[in-house]
């Protein structure tokens with residue numbers, strides 16, 4: 525890894541070393557990778573015929589530091605589909621460079637993965653959303669990207685993708701439709717939403733004025749992750765499907781006494797995690 529203070533990136537060889545190490549140590553060859561959001565790592569526990577690698581054992585892999593993010597990579601089968609699951613993701617606010625936050629995505633690509641499923645916990649900005657709703661991510665707003673915090677900044681490596689990737693189709697429309705159908709079939713359409721996720725760097729939750737501004741921008745859910753991984757995944761041509769679990773409503777009123785906390789976020793994930801697990805699992809069988 526090179527770090528100049530202004531930029532920080534990994535070499536192709538480093539990604540390759542990690543991928544080759546995993547190919548040597550895991551027998552599975554998954555086509556689907558899943559990144560589990562805060563409190564949503566239980567999904568990885570459902571895999572069968574598992575091979576589990578603590579992040580600390582994987583060459584060049586970053587470490588998780590946030591409660592609700594366990595820090596292990598799980599290979600296995602879920603509903604008949606081979607998957608590799610990140611039980612714990614990396615966030616920019618943990619002090620990781622944006623290259624570190626997204627490191628696993630290029631490793632997945634080199635493993636032969638062609639589909640990335642991302643999940644996260646997010647605050648609901650759309651007034652029609654309820655706590656516990658599952659929002660299919662239709663699009664995103666990359667606010668840190670507006671400020672130049674972007675995993676694609678720096679020299680482009682054509683072995684991963686082109687200099688100027690398209691982002692107008694970041695979230696795969698066929699997968700979105702499939703997720704909607706699956707939700708209907710399993711009877712959870714009542715709490716399924718679709719919308720625009722906006723990433724902020726965090727780690728503080730938003731002020732009232734910020735939430736009002738985000739709404740004006742067209743954001744419907746706000747969080748502190750996901751977008752850098754999706755940007756890098758699209759750069760190397762992976763199909764992406766994203767789920768935001770609406771864990772809290774954001775505060776847009778100065779008279780409100782509500783205070784969002786990570787405890788509240790984790791509590792909501794506990795309430796809804798089984799539904800999200802079932803949705804992902806049912807969907808996998810259709811891929």
Ligand SMILES: O=P(O)(O)O[C@@H]1C[C@H](O)[C@@H](CO)O1
Nearest residue numbers: 561562644645748749786789
């Ligand atoms: O990893 P995700 O995006 O699910 O985590 C969210 C954003 C912050 O890390 C944390 C705030 O409660 O949950």
